[in-house]
Every structure is written in C-alpha cells, then in structure tokens.
Amino acid sequence: MSAETNTPVVELRDIHVHHRARGGKLFAPNIVRAVNGVDFSVSRGETVGIVGESGCGKSTLASVLVGLQEPTSGTVLFRGKDASKRNAAGRKEFGRSVAVVFQDPSTALNPRLTISDILTDPLKIHGIGNAASRAAKVTDLLSVVGLPASAASAMPNQVSGGQRQRVAIARALALDPDIIVADEPTSALDVSVRAQVLNLLTDLKASLNLGMVFISHDIQTVRYVSDRICVMNAGQIVEQGTAAQVFENPSNEYTRTLLGAAPSLLQL
C-alpha cells in the first residue's frame, strides 16, 4: 500500500461511456450515454459518495473506476499514470489496489466455493503466500469483518445475507487495497443489518486508512458515510462538495429535488 493520502489513487478525466441500446439501425444505432463527461478522483483516507437515481450511470462509472470497463473516451489515471498504457503487471497492480464490493453478495460470491476458497482465490491469482500463510490470512480477514474463524468452512448459502456481505468485504480486503468501491453495498440486505454493514465499512475505512467510493441512490446514507459527495444525473456529476455544502447549500436544481425526495436513514 502507498503511504500517500493526498495523491489520487485513481483519477478519471472527461470519461464517457456510451452503450449501444436496443433498436436503432445499423448506421444509426441508439446510443445510451451512460457516463457523459465525468471528472472524478479518489485518494486514500477519504470517502467519496456518488448519489443519483437509478439509471444515472453510477454503476457504469464504478466499473470504469475499478478497471472492469474501458471508457469510450477519456483517461483513467492510476497513481498518476494512464491506466490504458500500463503493461500486464501494471494492470494487475491496478486490480490489486482498487477493490469492489457489489450490491448483492448472493450473486457476487461463487456458491460452489467455501468461504475459505473465496477468500484464498485472490491471493492465489496474485501469487501471494503459501498454503499456511493464506490460511492465516483467511482467519485474519474473517476476524476483521467480524466473522468467526469457523465460517471459513461454510458455503455462502449457509450464512445470512449480512454475513455474506461481510465475506464479500473480506474478499475485497484480501489484497490489501488502497481503495474500495462499494456499489449499493447495503441495498440488497435486510433492513435490520444494513446499519451494521455500513458501520463495518466506515470502521474499516478509518482503521485501514482506505479510500472509499460509496455509491447509493439514497442521499441520506451517502451523507452518513461521505467526506465528499458527487451528485450524478443523466451521466454527469452535476454537483460536488462536502456533505455540509451539498445538504445545506445545494447549488443544483437536481440536488434540491433529490434532497426533497430523500426518505431517511430510517430505511437503513
């Protein structure tokens, strides 16, 4: 891990992601501008919230941030260097440094692997350690996310939804990342465990000095965890600032609409 806190680990410059949608014609396809000119950065030690309604491009932006999706145009910088110009080792380093936690742990975890195998896989893929050190790492990871060591031998469907999301978080931590991108990490969970998982993420971010990108449609949840908030609408970041700035003095009409429609943390 890098000790620097202020240099962005990932920086996006004028990112566009366009998808071909259904319909249209061969020479006149329907184009969805899922992300439409976004500048964004995240450093260690900060939580950046991305909030916006369903379909505004949050998940597409997340997949560019973690290197799963190539933008149609624009530049992704990883530790200050153009990620697209990195060699295989550099791309592997990107994958190691920026981890992702998806919305639904039931689909994000391989149901045929034990939890131990799920946590060991990233270490094997990156050639880290031997059998003994990996087993010790699994025990460590489980403890960090508040699960007993005995969970290692369980299958994902033998633990609760909240525990499964803890396993997904442990997997994200396996390679000692700089940044965790959490895409609606509590939305698929029972209301009763949402706050626990949210608190786990914020505690881990603080204790490990991680950078976190927290993506949600719920502006109150984003406010609870974020140092800085980006409001997204129709593929663009229409407002950004500290939680206080965005909540107390929103400059954009869309932000005011979101705030007006915001339910509350009671939904957690």
Ligand SMILES: Nc1ncnc2c1ncn2[C@@H]1O[C@H](COP(=O)(O)OP(=O)(O)OP(=O)(O)O)[C@@H](O)[C@H]1O
């Ligand atoms: N592979 C794809 N092909 C075509 N259109 C896509 C594709 N992926 C996303 N889109 C479209 O791009 C837009 C942005 O989608 P995206 O999933 O990034 O939004 P989101 O804010 O994360 O929404 P949600 O919270 O519902 O996932 C939507 O209109 C979506 O239908």
